[in-house]
Amino acid sequence: MKSLKKILINVASLSLLTLPMIGSAHLMVVENGTLNFVDDNVYVVLSLPISAFKGIDDDHDGHVSLKEFNDHRTEISANVMHNVYLSDVNNKFNIDGLLLNPTASHENTAEIEELTIMGRYSLPTPDTKVSFSVKLFSVHKKLQHYDITATNNKQALHNKFQLNPTTPSTIVFK
Numbered sequence: 001m002k003s004l005k006k007i008l009i010n011v012a013s014l015s016l017l018t019l020p021m022i023g024s025a026h027l028m029v030v031e032n033g034t035l036n037f038v039d040d041n042v043y044v045v046l047s048l049p050i051s052a053f054k055g056i057d058d059d060h061d062g063h064v065s066l067k068e069f070n071d072h073r074t075e076i077s078a079n080v081m082h083n084v085y086l087s088d089v090n091n092k093f094n095i096d097g098l099l100l101n102p103t104a105s106h107e108n109t110a111e112i113e114e115l116t117i118m119g120r121y122s123l124p125t126p127d128t129k130v131s132f133s134v135k136l137f138s139v140h141k142k143l144q145h146y147d148i149t150a151t152n153n154k155q156a157l158h159n160k161f162q163l164n165p166t167t168p169s170t171i172v173f174k
Helices: 002-017 066-071 073-083
Strands: 032-038 041-049 084-087 096-104 111-122 131-134 146-152 157-163 169-171
Touching (some): 066 073, 066 096, 066 111, 131 146
Parallel strands (some): 032 146
Antiparallel strands (some): 084 131, 096 111, 146 157
């Protein structure tokens, strides 16, 4: 029964993550994120300012268009995989099934303002103690922090923490 429940949760979560989305509706407030621990899986949703990604503004106009975003999608994905991760004492866990959802600016719908990432980390055991790391920060001082909420309902754990350039990593549940 437990494995059926786990399969249903994974299928439901992944089906939600595969919906094609772009627009001006925010899935998550910029610079905010959630980590939801379910058994040995951790589901992540994190909103990153597009200015955290260097070298994708091809025309150097100070804005990232949808075309520029799509032209650099592979590079952006690799950057997220390398810089947004969970780790324990011995391992680094990368996102499985990474999805990128660019969000258009409210002022100019042709301009990407933020990027919401979604995916899942697989841990060796449900009680693995992990740290969460984000090493992608905007060049703009006011956009240089992430407010993260982590929950593990099964173990009755809840934590809120902030990551910034001087503290880009922290233990999720101490």
